[in-house]
Amino acid sequence: MDFYLVQFLSGLAQAATLFLVASGLSIIFGVTRIVNFAHGSFYMLGAYLAWTFVERWGSDVLGFWGGVLLAALLVGALGAVMEVLLLRRLYRSPELFQLLATFGVVLLVQDAAFGVWGPEDLLGRRAPLLKGTVDILGRPFPLYDLVLIALGPAVLGLLWLLFNRTRWGTLVRAATQDREMTAALGVDQARLFTGVLFLGSALAGLGGALQVPREAVNLHMDMAMVVEAFVVVVVGGMGSLPGAFLASLLIGQLQAFGILVFPQITLVLVFLFMAVVLVLRPYGLLGRKEEAPPPAAAAGPPFAPTGRRAGLAALAALAALAAVPLLAGEYALIVLTEVAILALAAASLHLLVGFGGLVSFGHAAYFGLGAYGAALLVKHVAAPMPLALLGAPVLAGAAALIAGWFCVRRSGLYFAMLTLAFAQIAWSITFQWYGVTGGDNGILGVWPPAWAASRAVYYEVTLALVAAALWALRRAAFAPFGYTLRAGRDSPLRAEAVGIDVRRHQWLGFALAGTAAGLAGGLYAFAKGSVFPTLLAVPQSVDALVMVLMGGIQTVAGPVVGAAAFHLLRTTLMASEHWRVILGLVIVALVLLFPQGIAGFARRLWNRGAEA
Amino acid sequence: MTALLTVDGLHAWYGRAHILQGVGLTVGRGEVVALMGRNGAGKSTTMKAVMGLLAERRGRVAFAGTDVSAWPPHRIARLGLGYVPEDRRVFAELTVRENLEVGRQPPRAGAPLWTPDRLYALFPNLAEMKDRRGARMSGGEQQMLTLARTLMGNPSLLLLDEPSEGLAPRIVQQMADAVRTLKAEGLSVLLSEQNLGFAAAVADRAVVIEKGVVRWDGAMAALLEDGDARRAYLAV
Ligand SMILES: Nc1ncnc2c1ncn2[C@@H]1O[C@H](COP(=O)(O)OP(=O)(O)O)[C@@H](O)[C@H]1O
Numbered sequence: 001m002d003f004y005l006v007q008f009l010s011g012l013a014q015a016a017t018l019f020l021v022a023s024g025l026s027i028i029f030g031v032t033r034i035v036n037f038a039h040g041s042f043y044m045l046g047a048y049l050a051w052t053f054v055e056r057w058g059s060d061v062l063g064f065w066g067g068v069l070l071a072a073l074l075v076g077a078l079g080a081v082m083e084v085l086l087l088r089r090l091y092r093s094p095e096l097f098q099l100l101a102t103f104g105v106v107l108l109v110q111d112a113a114f115g116v117w118g119p120e121d122l123l124g125r126r127a128p129l130l131k132g133t134v135d136i137l138g139r140p141f142p143l144y145d146l147v148l149i150a151l152g153p154a155v156l157g158l159l160w161l162l163f164n165r166t167r168w169g170t171l172v173r174a175a176t177q178d179r180e181m182t183a184a185l186g187v188d189q190a191r192l193f194t195g196v197l198f199l200g201s202a203l204a205g206l207g208g209a210l211q212v213p214r215e216a217v218n219l220h221m222d223m224a225m226v227v228e229a230f231v232v233v234v235v236g237g238m239g240s241l242p243g244a245f246l247a248s249l250l251i252g253q254l255q256a257f258g259i260l261v262f263p264q265i266t267l268v269l270v271f272l273f274m275a276v277v278l279v280l281r282p283y284g285l286l287g288r289k290e291e292a293p294p295p296a297a298a299a300g301p302p303f304a305p306t307g308r309r310a311g312l313a314a315l316a317a318l319a320a321l322a323a324v325p326l327l328a329g330e331y332a333l334i335v336l337t338e339v340a341i342l343a344l345a346a347a348s349l350h351l352l353v354g355f356g357g358l359v360s361f362g363h364a365a366y367f368g369l370g371a372y373g374a375a376l377l378v379k380h381v382a383a384p385m386p387l388a389l390l391g392a393p394v395l396a397g398a399a400a401l402i403a404g405w406f407c408v409r410r411s412g413l414y415f416a417m418l419t420l421a422f423a424q425i426a427w428s429i430t431f432q433w434y435g436v437t438g439g440d441n442g443i444l445g446v447w448p449p450a451w452a453a454s455r456a457v458y459y460e461v462t463l464a465l466v467a468a469a470l471w472a473l474r475r476a477a478f479a480p481f482g483y484t485l486r487a488g489r490d491s492p493l494r495a496e497a498v499g500i501d502v503r504r505h506q507w508l509g510f511a512l513a514g515t516a517a518g519l520a521g522g523l524y525a526f527a528k529g530s531v532f533p534t535l536l537a538v539p540q541s542v543d544a545l546v547m548v549l550m551g552g553i554q555t556v557a558g559p560v561v562g563a564a565a566f567h568l569l570r571t572t573l574m575a576s577e578h579w580r581v582i583l584g585l586v587i588v589a590l591v592l593l594f595p596q597g598i599a600g601f602a603r604r605l606w607n608r609g610a611e612a
Numbered sequence: 613m614t615a616l617l618t619v620d621g622l623h624a625w626y627g628r629a630h631i632l633q634g635v636g637l638t639v640g641r642g643e644v645v646a647l648m649g650r651n652g653a654g655k656s657t658t659m660k661a662v663m664g665l666l667a668e669r670r671g672r673v674a675f676a677g678t679d680v681s682a683w684p685p686h687r688i689a690r691l692g693l694g695y696v697p698e699d700r701r702v703f704a705e706l707t708v709r710e711n712l713e714v715g716r717q718p719p720r721a722g723a724p725l726w727t728p729d730r731l732y733a734l735f736p737n738l739a740e741m742k743d744r745r746g747a748r749m750s751g752g753e754q755q756m757l758t759l760a761r762t763l764m765g766n767p768s769l770l771l772l773d774e775p776s777e778g779l780a781p782r783i784v785q786q787m788a789d790a791v792r793t794l795k796a797e798g799l800s801v802l803l804s805e806q807n808l809g810f811a812a813a814v815a816d817r818a819v820v821i822e823k824g825v826v827r828w829d830g831a832m833a834a835l836l837e838d839g840d841a842r843r844a845y846l847a848v
């Protein structure tokens with residue numbers, strides 16, 4: 001009994017931090033309708049800044065709490081700066097662009113934190129006067145955690161007062177419901193939004209700062225926390241503060257007790273919980289049904305099936321690529337093989353994002369599962385390569401069929417979050433199921449057999465399979481199936497009204513995309529000779545989105561061009577230790593300056609030429 | 613007398629559809645002008661374009677002697693232009709009191725000063741439901757709240773989009789009374805209407821548009837006499 005009580009209390013303490021961060025995310029989302037990936041980065045910065053201040057002044061009570069507060073305020077100011085420089089330009093952009101742009105900020109902050117505080121975990125000083133423990137039914141419990149437990153409801157109360165008893169709060173709530181009407185009544189939205197970003201980011205910073213006495217500060221805090229905070233916000237209901245509070249409590253307890261029962265899969269538990277909640281209560285525990293969602297992710301001009309000339313051009317390009325081994329060296333072949341594989345992965349994602357308007361934030365899961373499928377077949381049953389390459393898309397496709405069933409139940413941001421959740425589940429299985437997957441050591445020695453061992457032969461094999469798969473994806477995209485997907489993207493209600501089962505088509509599209517990504521993953525495993533859990537991780541999913549975006553969402557050739565450009569850029573940048581900054585800046589620049597992508601840009605030049 | 617609001621050569625687009633094709637009109641100080649025309653003629657689009665709510669527009673809008681063509685909506689509102697949209701758009705999660713608070717702006721010289729109490733006197737229904745959320749009000753109550761909310765900004769000119777649309781006759785009567793009271797307070801009004809009776813009851817002048825072009829402009833009484841124009845542009 002006493003043991004469980006202590007466990008319960010630690011769950012509450014964890015919930016308090018979770019609530020601080022999630023409430024900030026929820027407030028920002030409510031007003032700006034932007035899911036701010038950088039929120040986790042602000043949490044991390046809060047922790048780092050507080051660590052620095054507390055090291056310097058934290059020996060007495062005033063210095064410690066002053067340092068914590070200062071860290072939170074600085075982080076809030078940074079959030080306000082981000083609003084002015086970046087978000088303000090994105091309020092009318094498709095969700096995909098907003099998510100990617102804030103992910104660019106994640107990369108920038110990571111590099112900055114790495115530069116300032118270095119790669120080591122930093123252990124902070126403990127809070128003066130609160131270093132000890134209290135006896136709870138004979139068991140020691142940290143005094144500091146009791147303070148945290150009290151802080152959660154206190155912050156909820158203060159926020160409630162702010163939003164319900166001040167003019168500023170009333171204006172924020174009004175803007176949450178109808179931005180345009182609020183502006184027409186004379187409210188300066190720009191200033192309101194800057195204020196909201198300040199408040200939300202400061203809450204994240206405070207959450208991070210308060211963690212300093214509890215756990216080591218490190219460079220992984222950002223993604224871990226932002227994903228959890230998303231879960232809390234989605235489970236509680238987007239934009240609902242009481243919902244976020246309730247969800248924090250539940251998830252805090254789930255973690256505290258889950259670790260006793262299933263120490264291996266606490267992450268999976270949290271995401272499963274979210275998936276179940278979303279299926280049972282689509283708008284979260286205390287969320288309200290939203291009015292018509294903003295325009296689809298990337299609605300744009302319809303794709304025209306490319307003519308015979310373009311088909312011939314593609315064949316010519318394929319022939320030229322097939323002839324490359326005659327001229328090129330080993331290294332060029334390695335890079336080209338990877339480009340071909342990534343092109344397939346990007347094209348499969350493009351089927352969802354471009355044609356279906358379904359922005360998946362977890363597409364790497366199917367790529368990674370394909371890679372693991374092939375590697376496991378080789379490792380555990382010594383399967384020959386063709387069999388392993390067949391197993392890859394089968395495993396990934398089956399996983400996509402299951403995940404897709406849940407995901408297509410929701411659209412927009414919820415869809416993105418659900419795909420992210422399933423990717424995290426898949427990731428944690430590969431990461432934590434040590435006996436089968438080797439955990440973070442991965443699986444090594446997945447090489448092609450003797451006949452395909454030369455780089456040139458494996459390149460040709462890859463090229464042939466990728467070309468065939470791309471052709472199949474195109475066929476699907478321009479078959480009635482593809483047109484239905486687009487109808488679901490552009491006018492779901494109308495499509496439903498004429499009797500098209502949009503959801504079913506989206507489900508099949510999801511499975512098809514997953515299968516294709518799985519084939520790419522299988523090819524990747526043999527190209528690299530090894531697989532690791534990072535293949536399924538969030539950054540990998542974001543890379544795939546960047547490829548699609550780089551190539552241009554509204555063009556059919558986009559993903560192939562984008563994958564080539566992205567991979568070549570990355571291979572040249574790998575040497576630089578600042579590749580994160582560069583990638584982050586590339587993302588932000590793409591979103592702000594070239595939203596139509598490389599292929600879209602080229603097409604526009606081409607059309608202009610044709611008109612002249 | 614110089615006009616309080618002057619609209620000149622106003623064009624507006626929704627995507628590729630060219631909706632307003634050079635609308636021009638004026639509203640003088642203390643004047644109530646009815647902007648009339650069939651459904652889809654461009655009345656609401658004109659009001660949104662004047663208010664700065666449309667991304668794609670061209671032309672000149674001058675208010676109180678200032679060219680506001682390129683201004684964002686909140687600055688236009690702060691200059692004293694009040695906008696009451698046709699689809700009401702009360703803040704559903706906010707109470708009556710809070711809805712009014714969102715509209716509150718500092719007092720303005722030369723425009724009537726409104727307080728919640730004065731508005732509750734003007735719309736007694738609202739006084740009985742100060743703490744009710746917008747979502748739980750009837751259509752007529754919402755219409756009154758939208759108007760009251762905009763008045764909290766102490767505007768000198770109201771853009772009032774179809775205040776009688778879809779309301780019970782009794783409420784329409786109340787709205788007409790309210791508009792007349794506002795006029796007596798010295799407020800200028802540009803009112804969009806399809807209901808000729810309502811317009812005739814409150815307006816001094818009428819501007820009739822069709823397919824985004826002004827077809828008729830003159831005294832309200834003259835429009836009532838001009839059967840041809842009514843049949844051609846209003847179908848009454
Ligand atoms: N949001 C919109 N998107 C596209 N077209 C619109 C939109 N709103 C109005 N329209 C079109 O603009 C024209 C004028 O509409 P509107 O100004 O609302 O007319 P009125 O208020 O006179 O009834 C109509 O043809 C209508 O279909």
Ligand SMILES: [Mg+2]
Nearest residue numbers: 655656698774
């Ligand atoms: Mg209208």
